[in-house]
Amino acid sequence: MTPCERTRNGRQTIRVAPRAARGCWGEESKGLDFNVEQPSLYIGAADDAVLPPSSADGLEKWVRNLEKQTIEDCGHWTQQEQPEELNRILIDWLDRQTWS
Numbered sequence: 001m002t003p004c005e006r007t008r009n010g011r012q013t014i015r016v017a018p019r020a021a022r023g024c025w026g027e028e029s030k031g032l033d034f035n036v037e038q039p040s041l042y043i044g045a046a047d048d049a050v051l052p053p054s055s056a057d058g059l060e061k062w063v064r065n066l067e068k069q070t071i072e073d074c075g076h077w078t079q080q081e082q083p084e085e086l087n088r089i090l091i092d093w094l095d096r097q098t099w100s
Contacts (some may be wrong), residue, residue, distance in 0.1 A: 029033065037062040041093045045074040067093060 040063045044053030058097045060066050069089045074082045 037065065039065045039066070039097055040088070042066060042068045043078065043089055044068065044070045045076060045078050045081070046070050046072045047074055048076045059095045071091075 042056045042059065042063075044051070044056060046053065053068070056068060059068075069086050071078055071082050071089070073084070078086045
């Protein structure tokens with residue numbers, strides 16, 4: 001499914017960051033509500049040439065409860081390059097969430 005496909009009930013879905021979805025939808029995205037209220041974690045890799053941490057700049061506008069973390073000395077494949085650091089960040093973030 002691409003970011004621009006519609007679900008069975010006809011509602012548009014976003015499977016990528018709002019910024020990317022806006023680029024995909026262009027004029028069609030104007031006026032759509034992209035706000036995410038759930039706690040969210042963005043993990044970037046300092047040396048990622050594909051999706052640098054700066055690609056998440058301004059994401060807070062749509063993701064109100066966003067925490068950003070950057071893994072240093074790491075390229076695009078965080079799971080393979082820095083698995084211990086990635087797991088540390090994920091576990092720490094999950095431990096701090098309040099689940100209802």
